[in-house]
Amino acid sequence: MDIVNEISKSIIKASTCLSDDKLKALKKAIDLETNENASWCLSQILENYKVAENTGFPLCDDTGIPHAIIEIGENRQITGGLLNQIHEGIALGLDNLPARPMAVKGDEIERIEQSKGLYENPGMLKPASILLDTINDESTYKRDISPDTLNIHFLLEGGGPEIRAKTFRVYHQRSFDNVIGTAIDWLGESLKMLGCTPSIPSIGIGRTHFEATALMLKSIVYGNLDNQSEIEQFVTSKLNETGIGPLGFGGKTTVLGSYVNIGNQRASGVRIVSVRPSCFVEPRVATLKL
Template sequence: MDILEDISKTIIKASTTLSCDKLNALKKAIEIEDNANAKWALEQILENYHVAQKTRFPLCDDTGIPHVIIEIGEDRQISGQLLNQIHEGIALGLDNLPARPMAVKGNDIERIEQSKGLYEKPGMLHPASILIDSANEESTYKRDISPDTLNIHFLLEGGGPEIRAKTFRVYHKRSFENVLDTACVWLEESLKMLGCTPSIPSIGIGRTHFEATSLLLKSLAYGNLDNQSKEEQLITDRLNKTGIGPLGFGGKTTVLGTYLNIGNQRASGVRIVSVRPSCFVEPRVATLKL
């Protein structure tokens, strides 16, 4: 096995292919839509998916920031060599795609100010810190991880949804509905400005900002639009009542579905809630099984 080449191919797959459940949701949205402009927009989005998958071109010009989740069973090990190979394989995949050059040059301050320009090679865009997922995690998307499991999930996160995302405290007032209502209000506001609807919004609820965002990220990797919970469907129905519709054209489908991932909670008056309104090319996810 050439692991660098396998990782490169997985990055390309994540950038150019959407899963069957997302395609099913889009086709269903087209079938029920009676707004002519919204229906046209959905059909163009579907065509974009087919062209990207056939030609291996990116689904979007914003090819995204790589994020990695390692799913590991108790009989497997992660070495420093594997972590280095993940970084090298991602760089190879971004160069082979090719991704859009987005890595900023310079020291800490120069990178913030973007005063030194960009690297020409897409592969200079390093991934975010790697998350580890094991059978011990308690959350809505708890995994039945076998002892021999070693899966590497690669996600490509676009800038638009990150601009519209939010992580903040919510005073729960001993009411799940209050927490969920707050998250929906945030999403209603952000979806109006997203532009690239229909969305698949994600919500993570945890004890810290890191945990809530991690739960959100894992929902992007593990969520399934063909298997929505009652709570996820309630959020979807509410957000679709906004009438924003695909690309803001109105209609019935502002979101294709929702991911809601709830983790451990602590004795406190607040819950930390993270929301992210993914654009219509996301989640962009592919998995390498080792």
């Protein structure tokens, strides 16, 4: 197997195709929507999906920041060579897509200030740090990972949802309702400003900011709209009550579903909560099985 080329194909697939469960959820929302403007908007979003898949064009001009999660069993190994291949394959995929050039030139300060401009080559956009997932991970989305598993999940995370995302502490007051209610309030406010609804918001609840964000990212990979937990259904219901609707036009469909991933907790008065209000072209995910 040419791993670099297969990774490139995965990046292109993540950018141009959506999962069956999301397409099914969107079609269901169109059937149930009674607001004329919202119904029209949802139909246009569905058409956008079809055009992207049929032409191989990206679902959105914001082609996203690549992330990778490696799902590994106890009999498999990760080498430095494989990690290099992941980086090479992502760069090749961004070039072949082609993605929007977004990599900023310069040293630390110049990159922050964006004073040197951008690289023209899309593949210069480096992925975020790679996450690992093993059978020892404890969370809502705990995986039954076989010993011979080696899967690489690729996510493309757009800038709009990152602007509206939040990771912060919540004083739990020994109340789950307080914690999840706070997360819903954050998402309600962010969805008003996101613009690109309907969303599939993601929530991670952990012990540290890193852990909560990692849990949130894993929920995007493993979450499924065909199999929503009671908590996820509750989050979806409360956010749809906001009436924001697709692209802010109002109606029943502010979100198509939600992902909630709860990990280990520590003896403390706080829980760290990470929320991300994905835009309507997300989640953009593809998986390579090695």
